[in-house]
Protein backbone atom coordinates (compact mmCIF):
# COMPACT_ATOMS: atom_id res chain seq x y z
CA UNK A 481 0.00 0.00 0.00
CA UNK A 482 1.42 3.38 -0.98
CA UNK A 483 0.34 6.87 -0.06
CA UNK A 484 -1.33 9.57 -2.09
CA UNK A 485 0.01 12.85 -0.72
CA UNK A 486 -2.12 15.94 -0.30
CA UNK A 487 -0.19 19.10 0.55
CA UNK A 488 -2.30 20.97 3.09
CA UNK A 489 -2.95 24.62 2.27
CA UNK A 490 -3.89 26.87 5.18
CA UNK A 491 -3.90 30.55 5.97
CA UNK A 492 -4.12 32.40 9.29
CA UNK A 493 -4.92 29.16 11.10
CA UNK A 494 -7.71 28.13 8.70
CA UNK A 495 -7.60 25.21 6.30
CA UNK A 496 -8.36 26.36 2.77
CA UNK A 497 -11.25 24.62 1.00
CA UNK A 498 -8.92 23.32 -1.72
CA UNK A 499 -7.34 21.03 0.90
CA UNK A 500 -10.68 19.37 1.68
CA UNK A 501 -11.42 19.07 -2.03
CA UNK A 502 -8.09 17.36 -2.73
CA UNK A 503 -8.58 15.05 0.25
CA UNK A 504 -11.98 14.04 -1.14
CA UNK A 505 -10.44 13.09 -4.49
CA UNK A 506 -7.46 11.39 -2.86
CA UNK A 507 -9.90 9.42 -0.70
CA UNK A 508 -11.89 8.30 -3.71
CA UNK A 509 -8.78 7.19 -5.60
CA UNK A 510 -7.36 5.51 -2.50
CA UNK A 511 -10.51 3.45 -2.03
CA UNK A 512 -10.48 2.23 -5.62
CA UNK A 513 -6.75 1.52 -5.75
CA UNK A 514 -6.02 0.30 -2.21
CA UNK A 515 -3.77 3.25 -1.49
CA UNK A 516 -3.78 5.30 1.68
CA UNK A 517 -4.08 9.07 2.01
CA UNK A 518 -1.43 11.23 3.69
CA UNK A 519 -2.03 14.89 4.45
CA UNK A 520 1.31 16.72 4.54
CA UNK A 521 1.07 19.69 6.89
CA UNK A 522 3.78 22.32 7.23
CA UNK A 523 3.38 25.32 9.52
CA UNK A 524 3.80 26.57 13.06
CA UNK A 525 1.48 25.66 15.94
CA UNK A 526 -0.71 23.62 13.62
CA UNK A 527 -2.19 21.15 16.11
CA UNK A 528 -5.76 22.44 15.65
CA UNK A 529 -5.37 22.23 11.88
CA UNK A 530 -4.18 18.63 12.23
CA UNK A 531 -7.19 17.91 14.43
CA UNK A 532 -9.57 19.22 11.76
CA UNK A 533 -8.03 16.83 9.25
CA UNK A 534 -7.97 13.77 11.46
CA UNK A 535 -10.99 12.04 9.92
CA UNK A 536 -10.04 12.85 6.34
CA UNK A 537 -6.67 11.11 5.95
CA UNK A 538 -4.95 7.90 7.09
CA UNK A 539 -1.90 9.80 8.23
CA UNK A 540 -0.98 13.40 8.82
CA UNK A 541 2.70 14.09 8.39
CA UNK A 542 3.45 17.24 10.37
CA UNK A 543 6.41 19.61 10.19
CA UNK A 544 5.80 22.19 12.92
CA UNK A 545 8.45 24.88 13.17
CA UNK A 546 8.58 28.62 13.64
CA UNK A 547 10.41 28.96 10.32
CA UNK A 548 7.26 27.57 8.66
CA UNK A 549 4.90 30.13 10.21
CA UNK A 550 4.25 31.65 6.80
CA UNK A 551 4.24 29.90 3.45
CA UNK A 552 7.63 29.79 1.76
CA UNK A 553 7.91 27.88 -1.53
CA UNK A 554 11.68 27.59 -0.98
CA UNK A 555 11.33 25.83 2.39
CA UNK A 556 8.29 23.78 1.39
CA UNK A 557 10.10 22.56 -1.71
CA UNK A 558 13.16 21.37 0.23
CA UNK A 559 11.15 19.66 2.96
CA UNK A 560 8.58 17.99 0.71
CA UNK A 561 11.29 16.88 -1.75
CA UNK A 562 13.06 15.12 1.14
CA UNK A 563 9.82 13.42 2.17
CA UNK A 564 9.13 12.31 -1.41
CA UNK A 565 12.65 10.89 -1.67
CA UNK A 566 12.06 8.95 1.55
CA UNK A 567 8.55 7.62 0.87
CA UNK A 568 8.14 7.61 -2.94
CA UNK A 569 4.40 8.47 -3.14
CA UNK A 570 2.84 7.64 -6.53
CA UNK A 571 0.77 10.85 -6.58
CA UNK A 572 1.15 14.26 -4.94
CA UNK A 573 -1.75 16.73 -5.02
CA UNK A 574 -1.21 20.47 -4.62
CA UNK A 575 -3.80 23.26 -5.00
CA UNK A 576 -3.77 25.21 -8.23
CA UNK A 577 -3.68 28.36 -6.13
CA UNK A 578 -1.13 31.14 -5.70
CA UNK A 579 0.69 28.82 -3.22
CA UNK A 580 0.59 25.84 -5.54
CA UNK A 581 1.54 27.78 -8.64
CA UNK A 582 4.74 28.77 -6.87
CA UNK A 583 5.47 25.48 -5.15
CA UNK A 584 4.60 22.82 -7.75
CA UNK A 585 6.99 23.83 -10.57
CA UNK A 586 10.00 24.14 -8.28
CA UNK A 587 9.12 20.87 -6.54
CA UNK A 588 8.89 19.21 -9.95
CA UNK A 589 12.34 20.51 -10.89
CA UNK A 590 13.83 19.57 -7.52
CA UNK A 591 12.44 15.99 -7.53
CA UNK A 592 12.47 15.37 -11.28
CA UNK A 593 8.82 14.26 -11.06
CA UNK A 594 6.49 15.26 -13.92
CA UNK A 595 3.84 17.90 -13.27
CA UNK A 596 0.34 18.41 -14.69
CA UNK A 597 -1.17 21.76 -13.72
CA UNK A 598 -4.69 22.99 -13.11
CA UNK A 599 -6.30 19.55 -13.33
CA UNK A 600 -10.07 19.24 -13.17
CA UNK A 601 -10.18 15.49 -12.61
CA UNK A 602 -7.92 12.51 -12.00
CA UNK A 603 -8.53 9.13 -13.57
CA UNK A 604 -6.57 5.93 -13.15
CA UNK A 605 -5.79 3.26 -15.70
CA UNK A 606 -3.68 0.18 -15.06
CA UNK A 607 -2.13 1.76 -11.99
CA UNK A 608 -1.30 4.98 -13.86
CA UNK A 609 -2.75 8.33 -12.96
CA UNK A 610 -4.25 10.43 -15.73
CA UNK A 611 -4.88 14.14 -15.30
CA UNK A 612 -7.83 15.76 -16.98
CA UNK A 613 -7.22 19.37 -18.00
CA UNK A 614 -9.03 22.02 -20.00
CA UNK A 615 -7.46 23.80 -22.94
CA UNK A 616 -8.37 26.80 -25.11
CA UNK A 617 -10.45 28.50 -22.43
CA UNK A 618 -12.45 25.36 -21.68
CA UNK A 619 -13.27 24.46 -25.30
CA UNK A 620 -11.21 21.21 -25.24
CA UNK A 621 -10.65 18.58 -22.54
CA UNK A 622 -7.28 16.81 -22.56
CA UNK A 623 -6.31 13.63 -20.72
CA UNK A 624 -2.63 13.75 -19.78
CA UNK A 625 -0.57 10.77 -18.67
CA UNK A 626 3.14 10.42 -18.15
CA UNK A 627 5.74 7.92 -19.33
CA UNK A 628 7.11 5.49 -16.72
CA UNK A 629 7.64 7.45 -13.50
CA UNK A 630 7.86 6.67 -9.80
CA UNK A 631 5.38 9.42 -9.02
CA UNK A 632 3.76 12.53 -10.37
CA UNK A 633 2.59 15.97 -9.24
CA UNK A 634 -0.85 17.31 -10.08
CA UNK A 635 -2.12 20.76 -9.19
CA UNK A 636 -5.89 20.78 -8.70
CA UNK A 637 -8.28 23.53 -9.72
CA UNK A 638 -10.37 24.92 -6.84
CA UNK A 639 -14.03 23.96 -6.73
CA UNK A 640 -13.93 20.89 -8.99
CA UNK A 641 -14.33 18.31 -6.20
CA UNK A 642 -16.66 18.28 -3.20
CA UNK A 643 -15.36 19.34 0.22
CA UNK A 644 -17.08 16.37 1.87
CA UNK A 645 -15.47 13.61 3.88
CA UNK A 646 -15.04 10.33 2.09
CA UNK A 647 -14.62 6.96 3.77
CA UNK A 648 -14.12 6.22 7.42
CA UNK A 649 -10.65 7.42 8.38
CA UNK A 650 -8.82 8.08 11.61
CA UNK A 651 -5.45 9.63 10.93
CA UNK A 652 -2.26 8.67 12.65
CA UNK A 653 -0.26 11.84 13.35
CA UNK A 654 3.42 11.66 12.50
CA UNK A 655 5.53 14.54 13.81
CA UNK A 656 8.67 15.19 11.80
CA UNK A 657 11.62 17.31 12.84
CA UNK A 658 12.71 20.28 10.74
CA UNK A 659 15.20 18.69 8.34
CA UNK A 660 18.81 19.74 8.16
CA UNK A 661 18.63 21.94 5.14
CA UNK A 662 20.84 24.85 4.43
CA UNK A 663 18.64 27.26 2.57
CA UNK A 664 17.95 30.95 2.86
CA UNK A 665 14.53 31.66 1.31
CA UNK A 666 14.70 34.13 -1.57
CA UNK A 667 11.51 35.86 -0.40
CA UNK A 668 10.53 37.27 2.97
CA UNK A 669 6.95 37.36 4.20
CA UNK A 670 5.90 40.92 4.96
CA UNK A 671 2.19 40.98 5.91
CA UNK A 672 -1.30 39.83 5.02
CA UNK A 673 -3.44 42.59 3.57
CA UNK A 674 -7.20 42.00 3.55
CA UNK A 675 -9.15 43.36 0.59
CA UNK A 676 -11.00 46.57 1.48
CA UNK A 677 -14.54 45.81 2.63
CA UNK A 678 -16.22 48.42 0.40
CA UNK A 679 -19.67 50.03 0.71
CA UNK A 680 -21.56 47.01 -0.64
CA UNK A 681 -21.12 43.34 0.11
CA UNK A 682 -21.72 41.38 -3.08
CA UNK A 683 -21.67 38.10 -1.12
CA UNK A 684 -24.98 39.11 0.51
CA UNK A 685 -26.75 40.37 -2.64
CA UNK A 686 -29.84 38.53 -3.89
CA UNK A 687 -29.50 39.82 -7.44
CA UNK A 688 -26.21 40.66 -9.10
CA UNK A 689 -25.73 42.33 -12.46
CA UNK A 690 -22.16 41.50 -13.35
CA UNK A 691 -20.20 43.28 -16.04
CA UNK A 692 -17.23 42.04 -18.04
CA UNK A 693 -14.75 43.26 -20.62
CA UNK A 694 -17.46 43.16 -23.30
CA UNK A 695 -18.62 46.53 -21.96
CA UNK A 696 -15.73 48.08 -23.93
CA UNK A 697 -15.32 51.47 -22.25
CA UNK A 698 -15.49 52.75 -18.70
CA UNK A 699 -18.33 55.19 -19.42
CA UNK A 700 -20.54 52.29 -20.60
CA UNK A 701 -20.62 50.87 -17.07
CA UNK A 702 -23.34 53.43 -16.35
CA UNK A 703 -25.65 51.23 -18.47
CA UNK A 704 -25.06 48.27 -16.16
CA UNK A 705 -25.56 50.41 -13.06
CA UNK A 706 -28.89 51.63 -14.42
CA UNK A 707 -30.06 48.07 -15.10
CA UNK A 708 -28.97 46.95 -11.63
CA UNK A 709 -30.81 49.86 -10.06
CA UNK A 710 -33.99 49.12 -12.03
CA UNK A 711 -33.83 45.51 -10.79
CA UNK A 712 -33.03 46.55 -7.19
CA UNK A 713 -29.82 44.60 -7.63
CA UNK A 714 -26.13 45.18 -7.04
CA UNK A 715 -23.34 45.58 -9.61
CA UNK A 716 -20.42 43.14 -9.63
CA UNK A 717 -17.77 42.47 -12.25
CA UNK A 718 -15.07 40.28 -13.74
CA UNK A 719 -11.39 40.82 -13.08
CA UNK A 720 -10.42 42.85 -16.19
CA UNK A 721 -12.86 45.56 -15.04
CA UNK A 722 -11.00 45.77 -11.74
CA UNK A 723 -7.60 45.61 -13.44
CA UNK A 724 -8.60 48.63 -15.52
CA UNK A 725 -9.68 50.44 -12.32
CA UNK A 726 -13.21 50.87 -13.66
CA UNK A 727 -14.76 49.27 -10.55
CA UNK A 728 -13.27 48.50 -7.10
CA UNK A 729 -11.78 45.13 -6.21
CA UNK A 730 -14.50 44.34 -3.65
CA UNK A 731 -16.98 43.98 -6.54
CA UNK A 732 -14.93 41.28 -8.30
CA UNK A 733 -16.39 37.77 -8.55
CA UNK A 734 -14.10 34.75 -8.92
CA UNK A 735 -11.17 32.84 -7.55
CA UNK A 736 -9.17 35.98 -6.80
CA UNK A 737 -12.34 37.92 -5.99
CA UNK A 738 -15.41 36.83 -4.04
CA UNK A 739 -17.71 33.82 -4.13
CA UNK A 740 -21.30 34.93 -4.43
CA UNK A 741 -24.67 33.28 -3.77
CA UNK A 742 -27.36 35.47 -5.35
CA UNK A 743 -30.72 34.04 -6.39
CA UNK A 744 -30.11 35.56 -9.84
CA UNK A 745 -26.75 36.31 -11.47
CA UNK A 746 -26.87 38.28 -14.72
CA UNK A 747 -23.52 38.15 -16.53
CA UNK A 748 -23.15 40.80 -19.22
CA UNK A 749 -20.19 40.72 -21.62
CA UNK A 750 -18.46 38.05 -19.52
CA UNK A 751 -16.87 35.11 -21.34
CA UNK A 752 -17.22 32.63 -18.46
CA UNK A 753 -13.57 31.80 -17.70
CA UNK A 754 -13.37 29.21 -14.92
CA UNK A 755 -11.65 31.69 -12.60
CA UNK A 756 -14.78 33.83 -12.84
CA UNK A 757 -17.36 31.04 -12.78
CA UNK A 758 -15.77 29.43 -9.72
CA UNK A 759 -17.11 32.39 -7.78
CA UNK A 760 -20.68 31.76 -9.00
CA UNK A 761 -20.99 28.10 -7.90
CA UNK A 762 -23.46 29.13 -5.21
CA UNK A 763 -25.61 31.28 -7.52
CA UNK A 764 -29.22 30.29 -8.29
CA UNK A 765 -30.25 31.20 -11.82
CA UNK A 766 -27.50 32.43 -14.15
CA UNK A 767 -28.48 34.56 -17.13
CA UNK A 768 -25.83 35.48 -19.70
CA UNK A 769 -25.76 38.16 -22.37
CA UNK A 770 -22.93 37.63 -24.83
CA UNK A 771 -22.61 38.19 -28.56
CA UNK A 772 -20.45 35.06 -29.04
CA UNK A 773 -22.63 31.90 -29.16
CA UNK A 774 -19.52 29.82 -28.34
CA UNK A 775 -18.67 31.76 -25.17
CA UNK A 776 -18.03 29.22 -22.36
CA UNK A 777 -20.56 31.00 -20.12
CA UNK A 778 -23.38 29.45 -22.12
CA UNK A 779 -22.32 26.05 -20.75
CA UNK A 780 -23.15 27.17 -17.23
CA UNK A 781 -25.92 29.72 -17.78
CA UNK A 782 -29.52 28.63 -17.32
CA UNK A 783 -30.72 31.29 -19.77
CA UNK A 784 -28.69 33.00 -22.46
CA UNK A 785 -29.13 35.87 -24.88
CA UNK A 786 -26.77 35.78 -27.86
CA UNK A 787 -26.65 39.40 -28.93
CA UNK A 788 -24.95 42.73 -28.54
CA UNK A 789 -25.25 43.92 -24.96
CA UNK A 790 -25.69 47.51 -26.13
CA UNK A 791 -28.89 46.42 -27.85
CA UNK A 792 -30.15 44.17 -25.03
CA UNK A 793 -29.36 46.06 -21.81
CA UNK A 794 -31.38 49.26 -22.55
CA UNK A 795 -34.38 47.15 -23.62
CA UNK A 796 -34.15 45.02 -20.47
CA UNK A 797 -33.98 48.11 -18.31
CA UNK A 798 -37.02 49.70 -20.00
CA UNK A 799 -39.01 46.48 -19.67
CA UNK A 800 -38.21 46.25 -15.96
CA UNK A 801 -39.18 49.88 -15.37
CA UNK A 802 -42.42 49.39 -17.34
CA UNK A 803 -43.26 46.27 -15.32
CA UNK A 804 -42.59 48.17 -12.09
CA UNK A 805 -44.98 50.95 -13.14
CA UNK A 806 -47.70 48.58 -14.31
Ligand SMILES: Cc1cc2nc3c(=O)[nH]c(=O)nc-3n(C[C@H](O)[C@H](O)[C@H](O)COP(=O)(O)OP(=O)(O)OC[C@H]3O[C@@H](n4cnc5c(N)ncnc54)[C@H](O)[C@@H]3O)c2cc1C
Nearest residue numbers: 692693694718719734735736737749750751756771772789
Ligand atom coordinates in the same frame (compact mmCIF):
# COMPACT_ATOMS: atom_id res chain seq x y z
C1 LIG B 1 -4.69 33.35 -11.18
C2 LIG B 1 -5.86 33.99 -11.89
C3 LIG B 1 -6.94 34.42 -11.14
C4 LIG B 1 -8.03 35.01 -11.78
N1 LIG B 1 -9.07 35.41 -11.02
C5 LIG B 1 -10.17 35.92 -11.64
C6 LIG B 1 -11.32 36.31 -10.88
O1 LIG B 1 -11.35 36.21 -9.65
N2 LIG B 1 -12.38 36.79 -11.55
C7 LIG B 1 -12.42 36.95 -12.92
O2 LIG B 1 -13.43 37.40 -13.46
N3 LIG B 1 -11.34 36.61 -13.65
C8 LIG B 1 -10.22 36.11 -13.05
N4 LIG B 1 -9.14 35.80 -13.79
C9 LIG B 1 -9.14 36.17 -15.23
C10 LIG B 1 -9.90 35.16 -16.08
O3 LIG B 1 -9.01 34.13 -16.51
C11 LIG B 1 -10.46 35.84 -17.35
O4 LIG B 1 -9.40 36.45 -18.06
C12 LIG B 1 -11.52 36.89 -17.03
O5 LIG B 1 -12.52 36.34 -16.20
C13 LIG B 1 -12.13 37.36 -18.33
O6 LIG B 1 -13.01 38.42 -18.03
P1 LIG B 1 -14.19 38.78 -19.02
O7 LIG B 1 -15.06 37.60 -19.21
O8 LIG B 1 -14.79 40.04 -18.51
O9 LIG B 1 -13.40 39.17 -20.37
P2 LIG B 1 -13.23 38.37 -21.72
O10 LIG B 1 -12.76 36.99 -21.50
O11 LIG B 1 -12.44 39.25 -22.60
O12 LIG B 1 -14.72 38.24 -22.28
C14 LIG B 1 -15.47 39.31 -22.76
C15 LIG B 1 -16.72 38.72 -23.35
O13 LIG B 1 -17.57 39.76 -23.78
C16 LIG B 1 -18.19 39.39 -24.98
N5 LIG B 1 -18.54 40.63 -25.67
C17 LIG B 1 -17.71 41.54 -26.24
N6 LIG B 1 -18.40 42.57 -26.72
C18 LIG B 1 -19.71 42.30 -26.48
C19 LIG B 1 -20.92 42.98 -26.76
N7 LIG B 1 -20.93 44.17 -27.36
N8 LIG B 1 -22.07 42.39 -26.39
C20 LIG B 1 -22.10 41.19 -25.77
N9 LIG B 1 -20.98 40.50 -25.48
C21 LIG B 1 -19.80 41.06 -25.81
C22 LIG B 1 -17.16 38.56 -25.72
O14 LIG B 1 -17.80 37.68 -26.64
C23 LIG B 1 -16.48 37.82 -24.56
O15 LIG B 1 -17.05 36.55 -24.36
C24 LIG B 1 -8.04 35.20 -13.19
C25 LIG B 1 -6.95 34.75 -13.94
C26 LIG B 1 -5.88 34.15 -13.30
C27 LIG B 1 -4.72 33.67 -14.14
